[in-house]
Amino acid sequence: MKDSSLSSAVETPSGKGAGDENFPVGSWLLPPALRPHIARYYAFARTIDDIADNPDLPAAEKIRRLDGFAEALSTGQGGPDYAKALALRASMIETGVPFRHGTDLTIAFKQDAIQGRYRDWEDLMGYCNNSAAPVGRYLIDLHGEGRHCYVASDALCNALQVLNHLQDCQKDYRALDRVYLPEPWLIEAGGSIADLDGPASTPALRQVIDRCLDHTAELVRRARPLPDQFRSRRFAMEAAFIWRIADRLLIELSRRDPVATRVQLSKGQFAAAGLWGVALVLRTPRPSAPPKG
Numbered sequence: 001m002k003d004s005s006l007s008s009a010v011e012t013p014s015g016k017g018a019g020d021e022n023f024p025v026g027s028w029l030l031p032p033a034l035r036p037h038i039a040r041y042y043a044f045a046r047t048i049d050d051i052a053d054n055p056d057l058p059a060a061e062k063i064r065r066l067d068g069f070a071e072a073l074s075t076g077q078g079g080p081d082y083a084k085a086l087a088l089r090a091s092m093i094e095t096g097v098p099f100r101h102g103t104d105l106t107i108a109f110k111q112d113a114i115q116g117r118y119r120d121w122e123d124l125m126g127y128c129n130n131s132a133a134p135v136g137r138y139l140i141d142l143h144g145e146g147r148h149c150y151v152a153s154d155a156l157c158n159a160l161q162v163l164n165h166l167q168d169c170q171k172d173y174r175a176l177d178r179v180y181l182p183e184p185w186l187i188e189a190g191g192s193i194a195d196l197d198g199p200a201s202t203p204a205l206r207q208v209i210d211r212c213l214d215h216t217a218e219l220v221r222r223a224r225p226l227p228d229q230f231r232s233r234r235f236a237m238e239a240a241f242i243w244r245i246a247d248r249l250l251i252e253l254s255r256r257d258p259v260a261t262r263v264q265l266s267k268g269q270f271a272a273a274g275l276w277g278v279a280l281v282l283r284t285p286r287p288s289a290p291p292k293g
């Protein structure tokens with residue numbers, strides 16, 4: 001098989017890597033034996049996201065390539081252009097994790113290729129259920145944790161996704177004419193999509209950002225039990241770390257303007273979130289077995 005770390009003819013690498021993410025990807029907190037599998041999932045996700053976000057590819061071509069990745073992952077067909085899907089397929093067969101956690105991502109990124117506006121929160125959550133929730137579900141199944149953990153995990157992943165949309169709202173609009181913030185909310189607040197092109201948020205845009213943050217705060221609240229649900233102490237620490245990152249980003253985005261400046265956590269805040277996660281898990285007992293049902 002071709003070296004899946006090299007890019008193929010159907011890939012359009014953005015140059016982004018795990019170090020550019022908002023949260024730790026396959027961090028040292030996770031069990032070492034699982035990290036190579038997580039790296040394959042990450043490489044697959046990064047590759048298909050880069051195709052969806054390439055401003056120079058026509059939508060039909062993005063869809064053709066994303067369908068190719070889904071097909072290669074679920075059937076093994078497709079050849080060396082789809083090496084990252086084939087590598088993930090081998091990893092998923094070895095670990096027993098369903099292909100669906102990969103193919104669902106292709107559904108979201110195909111949606112990105114053709115949909116640039118969102119009607120309301122439900123519409124946005126429909127997107128997040130395919131773009132972000134599969135990441136947590138993948139990690140849960142890889143660690144052999146119970147599916148009862150999906151509820152809090154979906155809430156955490158969808159919150160991270162919306163926080164990322166808020167951080168990147170101007171960039172996504174300018175580069176891709178893509179606006180995840182519901183357009184009718186902007187119009188209701190007396191603004192328009194053009195508000196995203198200014199030097200700072202208008203009062204209408206700020207109102208919409210705050211409305212999204214209110215919904216996201218509820219997701220972060222629902223995600224709070226997640227670390228306590230995991231039997232794996234390392235995975236619980238990772239989840240607590242990531243939960244704390246979401247909680248801190250929520251505060252930063254409510255205080256600062258993502259249109260005027262890049263809102264992200266400082267290295268100190270990131271490290272503090274890690275310590276918080278480790279400390280939280282060290283002082284709480286692990287569940288011995290998942291609840292029945």
Ligand SMILES: CC(C)=CCC/C(C)=C/CC/C(C)=C/COP(=O)(O)OP(=O)(O)O
Pocket residue numbers: 016020021022023049131132133135136137139140153156157160161162164168238239242
């Ligand atoms: C169970 C558990 C611990 C779950 C957490 C899993 C996790 C880290 C989910 C994040 C999914 C997400 C928002 C990806 C977007 O990445 P991005 O913000 O880097 O987006 P971009 O690269 O496209 O800008």
